[in-house]
Amino acid sequence: MLPVLPAKPVAPRPVVRPVAAPEEAAGVPCPACATPNLPGRRFCRRCAAALNPAAKPAPLPWWRTVWPFRRRRARASSGRVVRGLVILAVLLALCAGGLLLLPAGRALIEDTRDKMGKAVAVTPVGIAASAEIPRHPAKNTTDGLNNRYWGAPGPQASVTYTFGKPFRLVNVLITNGASKSAEEYAGQGRALRVDLEVTTQDGDKHTKQITLSDKPGAQPVPTGISDVKTVRLVLSSPAGLTKGRHLALAEVEFFRRS
Template structure:
């Protein structure tokens, strides 16, 4: 029975050894290449002498340089020449509707409406306002002149009233002080009731006048402003004794000033006991004269009684 061929899957044939696997095959395949030449040794570089180290200067402080801003670069902007819009009122260049100034001459495209001219009287005040041409200078001059003349005339006419108002204001703001006359003279008086009793400071003594028309004059040392006059009518301030004698319900006040001018005033009194204040407000008073008028309860055996007169000046 013939032998069966070996199975390749069960016993694989061994590979022949490679030519370079063993170093012992150099004899079987001798090399014919020439041996590499031996390199020459390098030539040594010449040795330079070492220079001595020079001393280095220390680093000094250095001021920093000023920064320089870069110069702006102007880039031309291309503007289309053909623009549809409102022409400029100054140069006539058309501009787009959204522009406020002309793209050529920079004039405002929508100038504000010019204000209406002011009337001539508005050019008078303030004085620093510049007057416009043809603004009525002649009329303005005439009006100013008329106003100045009216103020001057009013000042002259109202000067006494203004002076009196000023003095009255001072009288009310100031404090009144009593003043005593240095001389008293009556045209008629009772022996037991002289006129000096009107300035003795007592309200239970009085000046007795025999009839209406009798007067008493008070003289002062120096001129003064008579602010108030306080009169206690009747024989006494007591209510029980007040009706025992006659009273004058009216008096004529005559004031002589320092320059000789006389001022008259009629005083009306109430028929009641106690002091009564009479505001006067007369300046430069030198003498005061009181004349009794309008008697009441004047019967036989009675006389007109005046208890007290007090004068007050401005402090």
């Protein structure tokens, strides 16, 4: 047997004892985990979250999100005067446009209502003619019969219709000549142009030249005039007016909006 050699001495391993970290029981609480931290710390001792995060900027007002006021970065006081002037200019432009477009807008609305509504016949309460042929008075133009007519001695004769209440005149039907019958129509003279003069309740006058076709039957004339009180027709441009004949106007019908 071999002899046993003496062993080399081995130093004992050091024992590491953990040192307890002092508890930081007071201080700024972490916004993430609510752990208290001593003043002066920038990050949480537990989760390393930032203790003083940068404050989020306040949201922009709604008008700052609309062009041309939309900006990524702007000082608090920048552009206030310019924005105020722009807003004022826009308001003035809207007011001016409203004043300019108001009459046109009203007319468009009334015309739309005329087309959508139902037309109702209106009978005048008074009829006066500047001249009449015997047995052919001007009242024949509103009797509802197309074989009786108003006879005028010549051009520039006029007839005026008066109404009891103001109304919206949407249409006028004119039956020219002595009758709607073709044979009787050609028996007298006809006015191929009629000057229409409408007077409203406020005294405003609206004039329109109406060109009539030289044929029998009713011919519509759209008007679209509000608050009508009187309507005057003046005959001109005669056709078929020879010796022994006179101008004939068979029927005039007025319609209001229902």
